[in-house]
Amino acid sequence: MTPAARVSAAIAILADLEVRRRPVNDALREWGQTHRFAGSRDRAAVATLVYDALRRRASAASLLGGDSPRAVVLGMLRLGRGLEADDIARLFSGERFAPEALTADERGRLEAPPPDMSAPAAGDFPDWLEEPLTRAFGDDLIAEMQALADRAPIDIRVNTLKTSREALAEALAHLSPQTTPLAPDGLRFHVDADGRGPALQAEPEFIQGLFEVQDEGSQLASRLTLAAPGEQVIDLCAGAGGKTLALAAQMDNRGQIYATDIDAQRLAAIHARLERSGARNVQLRVPRGRYDPVRRPEVADPLADLAASADLVLVDAPCTGTGTWRRNPDAKWRLRPGALKERMNDQAVVLDRAAGLVKPGGRIAYVTCSLLPAENDDAITAFLERHDEFSILSAEDVCRQAGLPDLAPCATAAGGLLLTPHRTETDGFYVAVLSNGTTGAAG
Template sequence: MTPAARISAAIEVLADIDARRRPASDALKDWGLSHRFAGSKDRAAIASLVYDALRRKASAGWIMGDNAPRAVVLGMLRLQRGLNVDAIAALCSGERFAPEPLSANERERLDKADLSGAPPHIAGDFPDWIEPFLQRLLGDDLVPEMQALATRAPLDLRVNTLKVSSREEAHDALPHLGAVETPLSPLGLRIMPGEDGRGPAVQSEPEFLKGWLEIQDEGSQLVALLSGAEPGEQVVDLCAGGGGKTLALAAMMENHGQIYATDNDARRLAPIHERLTRAGVRNVQVRTPRNKADAVSDLDGRIDCVLVDAPCTGVGTWRRNPDAKWRLRPGSLETRRKEQATVLDRAARLVKPGGRIVYITCSILPEENDDALSSFVERHEGFRPVSHEELLGKPGLGFLKNATRRTAYGLQLTPQQTGTDGFFVAVLRKA
């Protein structure tokens, strides 16, 4: 496919997303199935165009004066890809499979491409209704933080210390990937996306297949480290899902002690078994719920550390899932808050005296973070937040003191400040 044909395809996929209000991945998959002549490089390039357009949907529509898929793609090419008017016009020739030629109005708007005077939700590319919630945390940093959340995310890897002695050993084994050490996580390697947004097929690398590496955002690695899990402890990962943080905890505990991994949705646990085997993990017991029964009721009052990777709106992952921000609705926040309260109350029953709850979200909304914990503490008088000084005093994590935002209850990571996804973490200790 020609570059112009790929742009036409991206416009077509965006129109499908708008019409059917569904995830971009589903629309791209259906497009690929109905256009089998498109090769893997073509499909990857089209996906990159679609996701870049979704990242800049508001600002691209603003400069074009139109939110239609064609206008958004043209505006994205100017704002995100940095193409000038002549370069965009050359792609829109109207020839076979190419978009129609630019109109005089489109040329004029692309030439000016001015975001000065744009309101924050336009300049930062996010839904306008969520601005008051974001403002509570970000204040004057609202626009630059949200612009950082609209950029492409790197591919981060966690080195599995159960299989390899050091990050340096793993790095030296993969020179062809162009990986660099992550600036904050002592276990991370980072691969920046190419111009087309694609990264290498890490899952096919021998080192990955041997369990040396796991794909995990640096922020996710950091919040796992801040849990303070130690060898010999009894730990419950209450919202384990596919097991990313379970694997990180197992490595921290050096396969000593016991981790119970469970999730109220048994389907989400499906990938964890193969991942545990590949990573060489031996101290994890997967508890799959049956008929909605509580899979860890026998552990109440016995657990040192309960990890609550809570259900949330996922605002902090918008770099990786830009379509999700345009599908998020105001009612979703209240739904997630109720789910957070339920899982926190369940965690409280598991913790033994002196034990702790590690509360994590991939959100930057205070309503899902500090507010959720404030309500929890009101319901459970025996729990108090661990201080920032104690959290950041863990060996090897002191460098985070000037990197994270401190909130009333915990620490907030953001793309602009830490270069990670937007993770929140707090630790509550039971008296």
């Protein structure tokens, strides 16, 4: 495919998303299936154009004075990729497979300086989130949101149960890995101009279980739980097991991790990952159906025998996922206020469940991949009001005990930590560690 044909394909896919309102991955998959002539490089380039357009949708629409798929792609090429009007005109030539030629108005807007934009347009986020995001970031709002609109690198976590970071970096030297700035067991790979990264899961080292693909922010969140060898740990929202595996390595296969989730289907991927990793201290507690203590009390609690027994309960809470917009830019435009309210209710339920599982002197590590105070500081403040036996550990103490650099710029008003692409070059993650009674965190 020519570059212009790729642009035409991206516009068509964005138009499909407008009409059918479905996840972008579904639209891209269908396009690939119906355009078999497109090779892997073409598919990657088209996907990157679509993702980049979604990342810059609001600012691009502001520049072009309209939010049609064509306008959004034009604006993205100017603002996101820095192409000049002449470069864009060569792509929009009206020739075979190319989009229609630029109109005089389009060319004028591409040549003019960018207009003054509202914060949601300049930061490329939905209007209705301006108040909560301003509350989170204040004067840094636009800088934080623009960083969240950039492409993300690919990070992996070295499985220290099987190898070291130095040894794995040497084995993957042909892919030019870099060490992650903050996470002690991470390596980073950058994507090329077409959005293609190395095929890491085809590497023998991945098949052998020497690493897992995991954003540095998620790696840091796992370390900030302060999980230590010999502890009894419950991973209450284990899902596919990314943090479960990180905790197993952090605990050096000593102690016990009970991994569960409210939905048995979410645990489907964890079995093969556990086998590949060599983790031996993980016990799965799979509910028979969907466990919901509020809506479905008839489903048996798979953790009923573990009340008040855990040194640590990890609550990797269900959330809006606003911190993952670098990787899932379509999600920001599909998010609705009703989803936020639902997630806040879920978070309260799972935190209260965690409180009953922690022994005196134990702790809860509350983690979200959200930037919204309602899901972070507010959730913790409300929990502490309901459970006065708990207190929050200071961000400084948590970083020190975790053996991490001081993350003081990431400290929140309530005492948690908020990692962001702008602050830490990671996805967005919130972490708060709560102690039940005496401060018994491991060092």
